[in-house]
Amino acid sequence: MRRASNPLAVLLDQIAFIPFLFPTIAFGAMYLTLFAEPVGPIPALYGTFTLLVVISVVSRLPYSVKTGITAVTQIGQELEEAAEVAGASWGRRFRKIIMPLASSGIMSGMMVSFVGVMRELSLIILLITPATRVLMTAGFGYAEEGLTQLTNALVLIVALLTIAGELILWKIGKGRMARLREKQS
């Protein structure tokens, strides 16, 4: 899984980056046509909240994957090898060595995605229905109807949530920096 040297790992890494190449609105349009009707075992997702979650996750995949990979590969190779020589199985190494050391990095990767999705409008504007509104689209709707006060309130909420997310991210980042410094010293 680690040390992206085998072809499969490289391929996965590349695939995770595809969403990065599309303009988000085009990406939304793609999902609209893709999931408007049932495809094989997947039911028609248009109009469900599930679809919004799916597209948000996929569109943010490059960031999460990249930060995740960085977090894992930054752990010195010898740290894992030491456990390997001690006879620890892959599962044990992952649980006891890799996860504890990479968790803060992976968490901050998730937070980056979360903060980004919070502010997302163009990605999901095509996919929402009155039943599945998210903050940004609701705000957009209010603005269209001229409900300035409601719009402002919503924007404030979004801003506060984003700031809160950023703060959490910052805090994780600080802990992570401290730990990295520890590792180097």
Add this chain to the structure above:
Amino acid sequence: MAKISIRNLTKRYGDMTALNTVSLEIDNGEFLVLLGPSGCGKTTLLRCLAGLETPDEGEIIIGDEVIYSSEQKIMQPPGKRNLGMVFQSYALWPHMTVRDNVKFGLDVLKTPKAASDRQLDEVLTKLGMDHLSERYPSELSGGQQQRVALARLLATKPPIFLMDEPLSNLDARLRMDMRVELKRFQSEAGATTVYVTHDQTEAMTMSTRVVVMKNGEIQQVSPPGELYKQPQNTFVADFIGMPRINLVELQGKGQVFSNGDITVDVGWHPKAKNVVLGSRPEDLTISPDLNAVGETYTVMAVLPNGPETIIQLQKGKTVVIGRVGHDSIFESGQEVRVAYTQAALNVYDADTQALISPHNNVQN
């Protein structure tokens, strides 16, 4: 019993051959040092032994068990090889306390709690780390981290120790102390030890045998004394010893060789016309008395260095280095008589760069 046999081991990285048909027998309880310049394959060999690197060809046998064989398609994972390793970076887990770091190996072996605790206390006390057992690695000094790495190795009592330049991150004085200590723990445990280093002092002082490597090939396997006195080729001769050995290319027949500047009588009859003579700096007798035996050289430089003084000497275009006691007084520009100790001269064939001794003295 942990005897290690390595047979025709080859490891390639793309076009680069890191190990080229390396064969080596390591005896039970031996302290074997792999020595060589960087990129010579010593670390690759150690990692192949550990199972962290998969060789391309050959065989490794520990005790009676084949742990790697390209023909039989056997590749035992590191954990199944019953060995312990100290990494150059120590590889201490930063999120675990000293105690947990040492305990990890015992947990993997599912040691019962009582026995595990006893063993832990024992090893931590032995290394003088018992009062620091709740600290994290980042809160320890380099020397203490080194001890934790050592404790982790000793805790599970493996019959084989592998060490990858474990002292290279310590300062010079601490390194000297740790050398003694390491050696003591190793002989107490009686573990077969393979130790990688590029520091020849470490190799000479700690080992029972030294393996000198270059470009993925073994150059010589000898006890340290023999390695110093009888290097098997000019590479080993040049690599071992500080200051360096004098290597001078000379021509001649019979037992007297010359390059126009200097003439040396080797005292026996090597069957080669072009030779390289090797003479350690301390095997030069330097005398201010111009009637003494030998030839007259000019002192080019005098470099005092504590107990000894290094003297650079020149005759014509030939430059050699001599080593004398700190109480000898020489000045640059002075003319001196220089004689080579005949018994300590090593004669190398200039074509093959290999040692010619009276025993293998055959014409190529």
